[in-house]
Amino acid sequence: MTQFIAEVSSNHQQDLQRCHRFIEQAAAIGCDAVKFQLFRLEQLFAPEILARSAEHRARKDWELPLAYIPELAAHSREQGLQFGCTPFYLEAVEQLEPHADFYKIASYELTWDDLLATCGSTGRPVVLSTGMADLAEVSHAVEVLRGAGCDDLTLLHCVSAYPARVNECNLKVVETLRDQFACKVGWSDHTVNSDVINRAINHWQADLIEFHLDLEGEGAEFSTGHCWLPEQIAPLIQGVTGGGDPDADGDGSKAPVEREQPERAWRADPEDGLRPFKAIRADYG
Numbered sequence: 001m002t003q004f005i006a007e008v009s010s011n012h013q014q015d016l017q018r019c020h021r022f023i024e025q026a027a028a029i030g031c032d033a034v035k036f037q038l039f040r041l042e043q044l045f046a047p048e049i050l051a052r053s054a055e056h057r058a059r060k061d062w063e064l065p066l067a068y069i070p071e072l073a074a075h076s077r078e079q080g081l082q083f084g085c086t087p088f089y090l091e092a093v094e095q096l097e098p099h100a101d102f103y104k105i106a107s108y109e110l111t112w113d114d115l116l117a118t119c120g121s122t123g124r125p126v127v128l129s130t131g132m133a134d135l136a137e138v139s140h141a142v143e144v145l146r147g148a149g150c151d152d153l154t155l156l157h158c159v160s161a162y163p164a165r166v167n168e169c170n171l172k173v174v175e176t177l178r179d180q181f182a183c184k185v186g187w188s189d190h191t192v193n194s195d196v197i198n199r200a201i202n203h204w205q206a207d208l209i210e211f212h213l214d215l216e217g218e219g220a221e222f223s224t225g226h227c228w229l230p231e232q233i234a235p236l237i238q239g240v241t242g243g244g245d246p247d248a249d250g251d252g253s254k255a256p257v258e259r260e261q262p263e264r265a266w267r268a269d270p271e272d273g274l275r276p277f278k279a280i281r282a283d284y285g
Helices: 016-028 047-052 054-062 066-078 090-096 113-120 135-147 173-181 194-202 230-241 258-266
Strands: 003-007 033-038 082-087 102-105 126-129 153-158 184-189 208-213
Touching: 003 016, 016 033, 016 066, 016 208, 016 230, 033 066, 033 090, 047 054, 066 082, 066 090, 082 090, 090 113, 102 113, 113 126, 113 135, 126 135, 126 208, 135 153, 135 173, 153 173, 153 208, 173 184, 184 194, 194 208, 194 230, 208 230
Parallel strands: 003 033, 003 208, 033 082, 082 102, 102 126, 126 153, 153 184, 184 208
Antiparallel strands: none
């Protein structure tokens, strides 16, 4: 069955209680995991960029405090969720190791062998997004991860455009990745389009769906147009994973229910194939 990861990304506002609400909301809408990001701005962008770009410097406010990690991991498990995190600097891999159930490597870091190898060497499951990459680059990344010891790998097809357009999705890549690398595959969504996710699951058999979640439209990344709100994504998730209403199961005996009984005589008569049965035709009216 397809699993769902709610990506908090930078919508947490450095507010611990808001982070907890993300976890609770992810559990309430039926997710299997929640994921945060651990970066330090000075280890994410080159100093030349930070010196020249106020826009990039402003992302300092998007950093998740390291001190939050143990509490968020514990709360996630209390809510029945796996806790994942994306490390964006090498030391973060070690900092997360006591707490993370899996590592997620972002599309932008697919080209960084040292990070790939460090995550792969932990023995933890690794999820790798492949936005912007060509097949040769993905192949190299997989080789590095597996060479470092990663034996539980999921590749996510991804379009790193915000929001992504339906005609850009190229969901058949999910099949390409599965055939090429013989691993779990999925879709990292930036479309906020239910039809795309349904297609990824029902036609391309995506093992995993990752989506960006915001609580109410006030997160730092919501305005970019690639984040789902809970009320948008919940029906989709529950339709796929909810298990349905057990009241619909019955006892397995094939027999008409009470409210069907009046209609039984209105079926096609066995002799001439016309409705209703001959026995009630003469008295109709």
